[in-house]
Amino acid sequence: MAESGLLEDLYREIILDHYRQPRNRNATIEPTCSADGANPLCGDQVRVDVALVDGVIEAISFSGQGCSISQASASMMTEYVKGRTVAEALQGVDAFQQMMLTGEAPDLEGFDDIASLVGVAKFAARVKCASLGWKTLAQALAEGGGTVTTDDGSR
Amino acid sequence: MAESGLLEDLYREIILDHYRQPRNRNATIEPTCSADGANPLCGDQVRVDVALVDGVIEAISFSGQGCSISQASASMMTEYVKGRTVAEALQGVDAFQQMMLTGEAPDLEGFDDIASLVGVAKFAARVKCASLGWKTLAQALAEGGGTVTTDDGSR
Amino acid sequence: MTSIAGLPRVEHLPYDIARIRRDFPILKREVASGAQLVYLDNAATSQRPVQVLAEITRFYRDHNANIHRGVHTLSVEATELYEQARAKVARFIGASDPREIIFTRNTTEAINLVAHSWARKFLKAGDEVVVSEIEHHSNIVPWQMLRDERGIVLKYIPMLPDGTLDLDAVQSIITERTRLVAITAMSNALGTIVPLDVIVARAKAVGALVLVDGAQSVPHMPVDVQALDVDFLAFSGHKMLAPFGIGVLWGRMALLESMDPFMGGGDMILTVSMEQSTWADVPAKFEAGTPNVGDAVALGAAVDYLSALGMDEVRRHEREITDYALRRLADVPGVSIFGVPDAEHRGGVVSFELEGVHPHDIGQVLDTKGVAIRTGHHCAQPVMLALNVPATARASFYIYNTTAEVDALASGLEEVGRFFGVRK
Amino acid sequence: MTSIAGLPRVEHLPYDIARIRRDFPILKREVASGAQLVYLDNAATSQRPVQVLAEITRFYRDHNANIHRGVHTLSVEATELYEQARAKVARFIGASDPREIIFTRNTTEAINLVAHSWARKFLKAGDEVVVSEIEHHSNIVPWQMLRDERGIVLKYIPMLPDGTLDLDAVQSIITERTRLVAITAMSNALGTIVPLDVIVARAKAVGALVLVDGAQSVPHMPVDVQALDVDFLAFSGHKMLAPFGIGVLWGRMALLESMDPFMGGGDMILTVSMEQSTWADVPAKFEAGTPNVGDAVALGAAVDYLSALGMDEVRRHEREITDYALRRLADVPGVSIFGVPDAEHRGGVVSFELEGVHPHDIGQVLDTKGVAIRTGHHCAQPVMLALNVPATARASFYIYNTTAEVDALASGLEEVGRFFGVRK
């Protein structure tokens, strides 16, 4: 069916897998920095806790609630950045944002699962969901932590 | 020409005559009551002064500026009410308003010239011009005088 | 000013759903997946019939001009059409005087107008404004802004778990200090029909005014401002077959006359000098600048369309569809429905959740089946908070919806459940 | 949010008046007398081309939905179209960021928004707002209301007898206490083009902001907010081929961000709880409630239409017509023209009087010839006061007007003179 094709574009199996069995969700870690993110218009909320040791993300946890896309994306994000340096993590954030903008998956080591989210770029309303975990991570890594929102006043 | 017919419907000869030679305009009288009227959206202004003796309009004057319709109508009004009782004058005001509403000339003694304004009823935008003098007269005759406007907030 | 008596009569038409659907060509549209549209997002905005679209085009193609008291033919015609639309709207809601109809952009502007022009003038610190917990943000935020600016007290009539208002609390919450009760006639999030009579009675008893948010009631059921015995009514054209960009504030003439203007500008003045200006009469006083003439005229056509169907019939149809939907969705595994269980006390709005699936995902999957529903907080975050959910999925009906479309929704939901692995 | 870079390019079209006129079927209309319409009331509102009307219909027939972040196809499409229109408008006036475009109902609302959200927040008693004597009421009354409410000082740059501003006075009137200069780019009553550079330079020198009322400039000449170096620009869609009901406030992003919301309601919030709400980002913060999506999209089409012609060409055409009209009307017995004598310094607006005939009567008689002009105070009573006339007659031109239509006006005026017995 035509519609199934479209659906599977968005909801790849790996995404549903992360949604049903999120990684690093509510993990018990001792965070050195944290941030909260919200997409109030969908009701998506996420908190990202990071344990940084010598510029390397030793441990990470996310919590919150949201749609499958936002939850799966946050789960994949934690898997990707764990063990990487802050610089590498931020590069990942950039690569992700770029993918949402262009609809093309980047050629980045370790990004294979994440690349399954490329289909989201076609669904303008969902890009904010997918980006939430990543933006919140960037916020946590930035000086001071704090709160981000993916509602930029556009509709 | 079709357009000429329409035009002459509005601007009957008798109207133009009153416009060019207004009666009781800037007459010197000793008023017992007065009122100002304005149609600010056209810039029409009129003042009506009345000398009442024992309930009879002994003398009347109007002044101000405005389009041919408002001036001619005020002029005709003064001719009509001079020498009549207040009750008769107010009956005339009613009859005039009625004519503007229905587009039919009333069968009233002394109303022949005034009936030439019946064509105005077809021109919604001009009804206010034609009514100005009459409304101002009614205001002058009412307790206290004062200011009226023919802008009723409609367009 | 056009009078109500001078309006042409509206011919009554039998309620023929096939004919009605033909008036809405968009219903034949396919979405990206190739599925045919099933439009169930009517509480957000309705679709527009060809009659209304034709009226817009006709206005602009044949009569377009600015209405500011022009003397030329087009301007006279445009003015007449605009004022006729005002009279049609007045007749539609039972107002006696067309001048009591103020054209605004939407419900939101209508409520803000009252907050600005009435409340800022007449309320002082400590005065109470009462709203309810089931209000749309448009009937909350203006009062919060006023509270923060002027120190009025804002109180809420609480919502019970079934989505109705706590009517017992009405007596204690509306007090002698209450100056205004601003209340929705129907919740857009849950469909709850509010028993306005109870609230109006209490408000009258304490001498408070009543503003009704009719955004969801005026499009869907008979509304008569005289019978309601309220003071203000706000609603939006776009939810009742008219274009975006036109809404209405109705108010009692004496009240409107007592109020200050809202915005300043052309057309709301009597005179302007460099020193001082004086205001035009109602309704012009509240319609600063060039109004949305074209869409007001189209609202007149929308009102004619609804009147031809008859608002009793509209309500009957929606009640039937809603009743069917409530029963049909209850059978879908994992679905729970929020709000009152019977269609008698709710409008054509069904908010629900599907166990284990976020509303956003429900909406997305349904979209691939052509089924358009709304997901989110529906601009009613206090309701979401009270229900303890981040968002809901909402299907909402209008004159053209069919039971077959409800079936499409139900079977779509079954597939959503399968897709996300909801256990049966 | 749609970016400017992502917009399709607009193909340039040669300025072919016959083709342009075919896009406006209303120009073939006859008025009651049977005469063909000669529409010379463009400063009040323009006519709309078939392309714009088709866009309205297309939007409602194919894509209509509420844009409030819906997940279904129609809502996504409607949102895209709405945001694309925002980007088109941004490109049209040289704004770098589409988010700087706030959709309002009209110029009047745009100016009131600044008075409410910027001035009420940042100005205190004694602060000065400077306008000019040739402003439209929409750029006077909001400041008078603010003055009466907050004790700001309102000052006027005087008009000289030829309808231009007294530029010498600019230096002394705009002072160190001036916080805002709100000034029209072109007078709607006289057509005067204001040398904004002089005023902007002085405003900058004292650190005041500049708001430009572009209601008459944006439709008729190239306008680039970067080049103008101003802070706010307000204009109306209905004067530039778009429908009624849609207007624009452009503002510098940092300014817009610093401002309070205008109205409260749906879509301008980030979160709402019963206790407190937080605001959405610009532009949503200023667009409370359901926006006029359909007419915004149509404004996008109007802007495309004008861009295809090229605003330089539009201005050239109007200058030619105006030049012709100034010369042609000067020959009509009894006519005197107000304002600057050359078309170089005026827009396509010619205000005049005819000796011994009230403007109202001029307009009425011309109407029977099909010639539609505006008569009255043109919402600029201070100008009327300065000219010492109760009203004027005004002809105003747009892209579709021809010299033949100017001839129709002139011969119509000759007949008016004969009819009312103006001596030759």
Ligand SMILES: Cc1ncc(COP(=O)(O)O)c(C=O)c1O
């Ligand atoms: C110079 C000027 N400013 C403001 C306005 C007000 O525009 P609107 O009525 O569309 O708000 C107009 C329109 O007549 C105008 O010409």
Ligand SMILES: Cc1ncc(COP(=O)(O)O)c(C=O)c1O
């Ligand atoms: C109950 C209720 N009130 C107010 C509104 C706001 O209407 P608008 O966005 O047209 O101003 C809505 C629309 O969603 C509503 O459903």
